[in-house]
Amino acid sequence: MDLGLKGRKAVVTAASRGLGLACARSLALEGVSLTIMARTREPLEEAAQALRAETGVDVATVVGDVNSAEGRDALMAAAPDADILVCNPGVRQVPGDFREWERDEWLRWWDAHFYSSVDLIRRLTPGMFDRGFGRVVCISVSFIKFPQVGFAHSHAARLALAGAMASMARELIPRNVTLNSVCPGLFDTDALHTNWHGHAKRLGMTYEEIKTDRLKGCPAGRLADPKECGDLVTYLCSAQAGFMTGQNIVNDGGVYQGLF
Numbered sequence: 001m002d003l004g005l006k007g008r009k010a011v012v013t014a015a016s017r018g019l020g021l022a023c024a025r026s027l028a029l030e031g032v033s034l035t036i037m038a039r040t041r042e043p044l045e046e047a048a049q050a051l052r053a054e055t056g057v058d059v060a061t062v063v064g065d066v067n068s069a070e071g072r073d074a075l076m077a078a079a080p081d082a083d084i085l086v087c088n089p090g091v092r093q094v095p096g097d098f099r100e101w102e103r104d105e106w107l108r109w110w111d112a113h114f115y116s117s118v119d120l121i122r123r124l125t126p127g128m129f130d131r132g133f134g135r136v137v138c139i140s141v142s143f144i145k146f147p148q149v150g151f152a153h154s155h156a157a158r159l160a161l162a163g164a165m166a167s168m169a170r171e172l173i174p175r176n177v178t179l180n181s182v183c184p185g186l187f188d189t190d191a192l193h194t195n196w197h198g199h200a201k202r203l204g205m206t207y208e209e210i211k212t213d214r215l216k217g218c219p220a221g222r223l224a225d226p227k228e229c230g231d232l233v234t235y236l237c238s239a240q241a242g243f244m245t246g247q248n249i250v251n252d253g254g255v256y257q258g259l260f
Contacts, residue, residue, distance in 0.1 A: 004239030006031030008083040008133075011075060011124070013066040013116075014090025016043040018189040019139055022230030023086045028055040030234060035079035037062040037071070038090065066090065067116045076123055083131070084237045085124050087117040087138040095150025095198050106153055113157035118164055125168075125177055134177035135237040138165065139229070142185040142252040150202065162248050169246035178245040180236050185252025186214060188223040220253030 010027050014020040016038035024036050028051050036051075038044040041063045048059040062078045064071030067089070091112040117138050128134020140158050147155040162181060169179040186192060196210045203210075215221060232251055235241060250256050 001240070003030050003234065003237075005084075005234070005237060008032045008237075009035070009079065009081065010084035010086065010237070011035045011037070011079045011082040011120070012086040012088065013037045013075070013120075014088040015086075016040065016047045018191055019184065019187060019226050019229050020086070020088040020090060021047050022226035023088065023137075023139070023233045024059075024230075025051060025054070026227065026230035026234040027084065027086075027237065028057045028059070031055075031057060032084065032237075033058040035060045035062060035075070035082065037064060037066055037075050039063070039065050066120075067112045069119075072116065072119055072123075075120070080124075081127050082124055083128060083133055083135065085120055085134075085136045086233060086237075087120060087136070089113050089116065089139070095148075095195070095202055096153075097150075098152045101153060106156070109153040110157045110160075113154055114161045114164070117161055121165075121168065121179065125172055128177045129172060129175045132176050134172070134175075135241070136165075136177070136179040137233045137236050138179075138181045139233075140181040140183045140248065142183045142250050142256055144183060144248065145250060145256050145258060150199070166246040173245045176242050178236070178242060180245060181248045182229060182233055182236070183248050183250045183252070184224070184229050185250070185255050186218055186223050187226055187229055189226060192223070218253045218255050222253070224251070224253060 010032045012020055012024040015024045015036035024034055044061050048061045051059045062075050064074045089112045121136055144158045165179045197207055200207045200210045
């Protein structure tokens with residue numbers, strides 16, 4: 001299937017590894033030129049070079065923190081007319097005790113999982129609207145459908161983003177600009193393994209015990225390949241997905257058992 005993306009321009013944040021890199025690669029394979037961002041130069045440049053070599057598309061890099069105003073300013077300067085925005089917060093979640101978090105800790109997660117994405121959407125979608133095409137996909141987490149103990153700060157911000165995007169989506173769809181979130185479950189990434197190590201420490205268990213327990217609860221019985229997230233995101237960016245907007249799409253191997 002031709003997804004109608006060849007020649008489009010995309011911004012992907014936290015794209016030097018994991019789900020961000022998988023999204024960038026999948027888009028590049030469809031002929032989308034990229035501006036990718038990450039905090040650390042060396043892995044970012046290595047990722048960019050690998051993408052260029054494999055796909056032949058133009059790949060620009062921006063070194064910076066998307067959760068800072070300076071980082072977002074640099075990204076907008078590099079890619080002011082992107083057709084596609086993939087917001088990946090790139091913050092590794094470690095569980096904690098909400099009773100120990102004061103205002104600054106809550107606001108740190110608010111910036112990472114809410115405001116950084118909203119600011120990029122605010123700044124890029126007017127151009128998309130004027131041109132009559134735009135796709136925004138935010139990488140969330142399946143747990144926004146069934147919040148977990150230890151992640152109140154993350155869940156609060158992600159749920160706020162879901163609500164804001166649902167509202168904004170209705171304003172932008174008349175000009176073929178869509179906003180959706182992908183909510184991945186157990187994907188084989190460094191972030192997931194960091195999460196599991198955090199749970200093991202907090203619960204007094206071993207990493208292997210946590211892994212066995214988590215996979216037991218997954219009907220698919222395996223970790224997902226990041227490519228499976230990247231390809232879903234790319235489809236949501238396609239010409240064919242222009243009637244889907246304001247959705248939070250769970251991709252978790254059957255863990256979430258709700259109907260809605």
